[in-house]
Amino acid sequence: MEFGEDILGAPYEAAELMLRPDAEGAVCATLVRRLVPGAERAVLYIHGYNDYFFQTNLADHYTALGFSFYALDLRKYGRSLRPHQSPNFVRDLAEYDEEIDEAVRIIRELDGHRKLLLNGHSTGGLVGALWAGRRTGRGVVDGLFLNSPFLSMPAGQAVRTVGGPAVTAIGRLAPTRILPSSLNPHYTHSLHKDHKGEWDFDLTLKPAEGFPLYAGWLAAIHQGHRRLRHGLGIDVPVLLMASTRSVSTTKWHNALHHADAVLRADDIAAQGPQLGRHVTVVRITGGMHDLVLSGEAARTEVFAELDHWLAAHLDVRPADARPVAAQPAGENA
Numbered sequence: 054m055e056f057g058e059d060i061l062g063a064p065y066e067a068a069e070l071m072l073r074p075d076a077e078g079a080v081c082a083t084l085v086r087r088l089v090p091g092a093e094r095a096v097l098y099i100h101g102y103n104d105y106f107f108q109t110n111l112a113d114h115y116t117a118l119g120f121s122f123y124a125l126d127l128r129k130y131g132r133s134l135r136p137h138q139s140p141n142f143v144r145d146l147a148e149y150d151e152e153i154d155e156a157v158r159i160i161r162e163l164d165g166h167r168k169l170l171l172n173g174h175s176t177g178g179l180v181g182a183l184w185a186g187r188r189t190g191r192g193v194v195d196g197l198f199l200n201s202p203f204l205s206m207p208a209g210q211a212v213r214t215v216g217g218p219a220v221t222a223i224g225r226l227a228p229t230r231i232l233p234s235s236l237n238p239h240y241t242h243s244l245h246k247d248h249k250g251e252w253d254f255d256l257t258l259k260p261a262e263g264f265p266l267y268a269g270w271l272a273a274i275h276q277g278h279r280r281l282r283h284g285l286g287i288d289v290p291v292l293l294m295a296s297t298r299s300v301s302t303t304k305w306h307n308a309l310h311h312a313d314a315v316l317r318a319d320d321i322a323a324q325g326p327q328l329g330r331h332v333t334v335v336r337i338t339g340g341m342h343d344l345v346l347s348g349e350a351a352r353t354e355v356f357a358e359l360d361h362w363l364a365a366h367l368d369v370r371p372a373d374a375r376p377v378a379a380q381p382a383g384e385n386a
Contacts, residue, residue: 054159059085060132060255061109068159072128072151077139082152083132084159087112087122094369095166097156098124101175101203101343102141103236103263105131107254111172111345114356118369121166125156127180131258140264144228146277149180150187157193170367171197174343175315178202179277182328186285196367197291197328198359200344203274204281204324207299207316224272232271236263239302243309244346252346287329290366294355295321296340311351315342333362 059065064087072080085106096115100106106124115122126132127149129141143149160166171194173181178199185194223230238261242248245256299319300312312318318336325334335358337344339351347355363369 056086061085061107064088065109065112067132069133070152070155072155075148077142078137079135080128080138081133081135082128082155083126084152084156085124085126085132086164087116088164089116089119089121092119092121093166094119094168094170094367095121095123095160095164096170096172097153097160098122099153099171099173099177099181100124100126100130101177101201103241103259104175104177105255105258107252107259108343108345110352114359118360118363120170121160121164123156123160125152127152127177134258139229139267142229142267142270143273144224144269146180146183146273147187150184153181153184161193168195168367169193170195170363172200173197173202174200174345176203176274179204179274179281182285182287182291183277183280185287185289186280186329189286189288194289196289197287198362199291199293199328200355201295201313201316201318201321201340201342202293203316204327205278205317205320206274207301207320220268221272221275224268224270224275228267228269228272230268231265232268234263234266236266237303237314238262239305239309240314240342242305243314243341244343249305249310250346281324281327284327285329289329289331290362291325291328291332292335292359292362292366293322293325293328293332294335294337294340294344294358295319296342296344297336297338310341310348311339313340313342331366335362 056066056068059067067085070082112122129138171181241261244250295318296313298312300308325332341347344355
């Protein structure tokens with residue numbers, strides 16, 4: 054394993070993590086890093102569904118606080134997707150433990166960081182929380198920040214109750230069956246600078262229409278939600294953030310810039326107690342689904358709340374802040 058130049062350019066580096074092959078063949082994940090010389094703390098970011106790491110403003114914030122920044126593009130996502138693979142497909146979210154464990158080993162043992170924060174967004178928040186629950190008592194992570202984590206299906210209770218077992222059965226019998234997708238392209242359009250947003254990212258890695266929705270993957274999500282409902286028992290502090298409201302629309306509406314257009318924010322917040330004993334829930338006024346890509350006022354609130362929580366639970370103080378090199382022009386609007 055060697056780190057080389059990342060698609061984002063300096064100061065980001067990337068390394069391919071070779072994993073155990075699955076039924077489709079060779080499998081890898083990609084670890085991106087931005088080191089802060091002498092840093093004892095690090096953060097590992099895990100992206101959401103139909104996503105990959107490109108949120109350099111998030112990395113800027115952490116490195117300014119003295120954290121080395123790492124991000125995983127999980128198997129079959131973003132930098133890690135290979136031509137022979139079904140995008141995003143796994144049959145059990147525990148499959149991701151392999152790349153998370155390896156990333157943690159690199160961060161702690163090879164790069165020498167003593168403290169580690171896990172930061173997960175959307176599906177990455179669910180994946181990270183389940184992983185942390187399985188690693189309780191091992192001391193491998195010191196805190197979690199979950200940004201609009203995918204802790205509940207964006208549907209009514211009746212639909213979840215009836216639909217869950219049906220999807221699980223289909224996923225078991227025909228895991229690669231493609232299901233009708235309800236991904237709203239307007240959400241991606243609300244983010245991208247070429248449409249109605251302010252951010253620049255690769256639309257081939259994060260397409261507005263999304264990738265195929267496989268029955269086996271959706272069944273794995275349902276299985277993860279069942280585990281969550283039984284309680285994960287995470288033994289480190291958790292910060293859970295969600296917007297104050299959600300919006301559901303099949304047409305463009307300006308509310309997409311001020312609400313969660315993917316998940317039900319109230320349902321996310323309600324699941325907080327199932328994560329562990331030390332959970333802080335914060336609601337962000339005007340927050341979008343990826344809170345750190347929200348409008349300026351909302352994302353300023355996100356970072357202020359994160360800083361307050363880091364000071365209280367990870368003893369991160371303003372004195373830890375370090376100067377950050379200017380970001381190359383044009384990466385983000």
